[in-house]
Amino acid sequence: MKKHSVEITVPVYNEEKELEGNILKLADFCKENLKSYDWHITIADNASTDNTPVISSILSKKNSDIFHLRLEQKGRGRAVKRAWSNAETDYCIYMDLDLSTDLKHLPELIHVLEKGCDIAIGSRLAKGARVEGRTLLREITSRVLNIVFIKLPFQTHFTDAQCGFKGVKKKVVLELLPKIKDNDWFFDGELLIVGEKSGYKICELPIHWVDNPGSTVRLVSTIWGDIMVIWRLFRTKPWRNQ
Numbered sequence: 001m002k003k004h005s006v007e008i009t010v011p012v013y014n015e016e017k018e019l020e021g022n023i024l025k026l027a028d029f030c031k032e033n034l035k036s037y038d039w040h041i042t043i044a045d046n047a048s049t050d051n052t053p054v055i056s057s058i059l060s061k062k063n064s065d066i067f068h069l070r071l072e073q074k075g076r077g078r079a080v081k082r083a084w085s086n087a088e089t090d091y092c093i094y095m096d097l098d099l100s101t102d103l104k105h106l107p108e109l110i111h112v113l114e115k116g117c118d119i120a121i122g123s124r125l126a127k128g129a130r131v132e133g134r135t136l137l138r139e140i141t142s143r144v145l146n147i148v149f150i151k152l153p154f155q156t157h158f159t160d161a162q163c164g165f166k167g168v169k170k171k172v173v174l175e176l177l178p179k180i181k182d183n184d185w186f187f188d189g190e191l192l193i194v195g196e197k198s199g200y201k202i203c204e205l206p207i208h209w210v211d212n213p214g215s216t217v218r219l220v221s222t223i224w225g226d227i228m229v230i231w232r233l234f235r236t237k238p239w240r241n242q
Helices: 019-033 052-062 076-086 105-114 136-154 170-179 187-197 219-236
Strands: 004-012 037-046 066-071 091-095 119-123 130-132 165-169 202-206 208-210
Touching: 004 019, 004 076, 004 105, 019 037, 019 052, 019 105, 037 052, 037 076, 052 066, 066 076, 076 091, 076 170, 076 187, 091 105, 091 170, 105 119, 105 165, 105 202, 119 187, 136 187, 136 219, 165 170, 165 187, 170 187, 187 202, 187 219
Parallel strands: 004 037, 004 091, 037 066, 119 202, 130 208
Antiparallel strands: 091 165, 119 165
């Protein structure tokens, strides 16, 4: 029986300090826990200016399961979309380099897709999730964004649009990506909104999440960018152009 194939994309920007250790940790986990799949990891470097591309290149040369993708333009969404578009796999997954999501959930995420879901997402807000080390400010802003700016205006059913742990069937990737315009932090939120409104089945997985205190995400500018994308979606409703 042919194994299902899995693309695991890790978008990075100036991550020279954590890159090698965390990618090798992820690869070791996959070797032990994804033996029933044909998998590979793609380091999607979006215009890093430090030693990230050098380290990524070395890792890919030393490990046949690790690929290096270099983009000359910044944007987490742009990097993931390029890697997913290039992938010739059954499933496309992306996760953050800091490994805030417990790796034990990776096989679970793939299994959710195998059971028939079109899109599988990790959720820090779903019943049963466990979150450690997250500041009150981040917790409040996350809940406000997900409830006030996403759930209420779009009548969606998922709880956490921003968690950096998602998987999509490749055929769904091919159908949805042309409609996803954001290339930065909210591309996956846009994917979920457009995906659900287009009729795709989205399944949530409650996760164990340990917040990264060294995160370089700028909260105010990121949220403002998210709201601008949300406003565009509310105005244009791209799912109607089927």
